[in-house]
Amino acid sequence: MSDSAVSPPHLEICVVVFTLQESRLKVLLIPSKDPIFADMWMLPAAPVLDCALEKAAARQIEQLTGVGEVYLEQLYTYGDPGRHPTCRLISIVYFALIPADSLLPAAEQKSGSHWFALEELPRLAMDHADILAYALRRLRYKLEYTAVGFELLPEFFTLSELQHTYELILGEKLDKRNFRRRILEAGIIEATPHRRSGEGRPALLYRYRPDAVAEVKARRLFP
Amino acid sequence: MSDSAVSPPHLEICVVVFTLQESRLKVLLIPSKDPIFADMWMLPAAPVLDCALEKAAARQIEQLTGVGEVYLEQLYTYGDPGRHPTCRLISIVYFALIPADSLLPAAEQKSGSHWFALEELPRLAMDHADILAYALRRLRYKLEYTAVGFELLPEFFTLSELQHTYELILGEKLDKRNFRRRILEAGIIEATPHRRSGEGRPALLYRYRPDAVAEVKARRLFP
DNA sequence: CCAAAAGTGTTCTATGTACACCCATGC
């Protein structure tokens, strides 16, 4: 079992995938198969076979959700004796944002994975609760200095939808006028000629400027 | 050689160690032993044997410099086909700050390592120049919202010495009065009753508040 | 015409920036 320092530790790519459903921030989990963690859930992970780490994370997310292009960023590499009771394990963790409207429901059934709202998490195996907490911290932090919020929305969205996204993730109410001013001054989204009719006055639809994605990537602090 | 996806990739812990010598920010490098990278230098690295990643990085730094307790933080995990021409390699990179006065010169001789000023770097193997550039970016960034500067100084230091440290790392001149106000308001360092006599008026010696180390760790965005 | 959500500027506060002179010591 854990005959330390004889064979190298196991190495896996682990992903924290967020989406927005029913006005809640949700994370993708899979049921644990290991009897040690019976009735617990885990962040999805897969053994590292080659060294294309980001591609491996993307491939894994595609298998689980059916979505190929996602916002993806390396989070941290966790390795510590005692993370896992019986084996030495190193997890390279990525985190990702997916707009709910691009998810394939079939993929979820097939993989046995499930989306959990952050307020209704099941028991998580190992240190996965810590990892998730850190991913959320980083997401909140990134939201403040870049405009990744739109990565969780469909291609066209209203400013109110975007603001609600921010409020959900940050866990606080924001001022409408200040929010609009800042987000527009950031120049990452732009108005389209279309409108959406709903209950009240129809809202202008916005989309992120396609060339702004590169800009967001350039602005990020993590390579 | 590179029969991909048959055996798992090689995994190493790599360290970017900064210190301050002769009014210059320096980084610790070792000469490459691999003939592919003849006459190039590298960031120190060692194969991963167990999964105590941070301890492994600390151990490596102690072997190279003789210093046991250092400021240490995980930087990023690099893995990409094409990083190394002949083998698949994943590097978990840490970065560290060491006060120059605690270095053991003997350790440097024994390991063949050498301190290079950032303005006079030799050719670096693989993507190590990128890694180093990112480590510097992160150091500069951290300096702005925490007060890690004192990690490069001896136990007792003057405010001018601390300011010069900041100026060196950030690469710009800072206003003396504003610097002092901010650094003291941050509450991370405290005056001692001692003074240092030098050329002009003797300067008060400061040290960081021992209980502030935990605070700095708590404030950091990376776990 | 009423309910429901969209849209829009200004004032105040706090934070950061620029800036110049006196002080204590060694030689």
Added chain:
DNA sequence: GCATGGGTGTACATAGAACACTTTTGG
């Protein structure tokens, strides 16, 4: 007594926070 670095406060500019009413549609 003079050269050298140490030490101190204030005015101004900029960024962020608080705040309330009018507009457009559907029912």
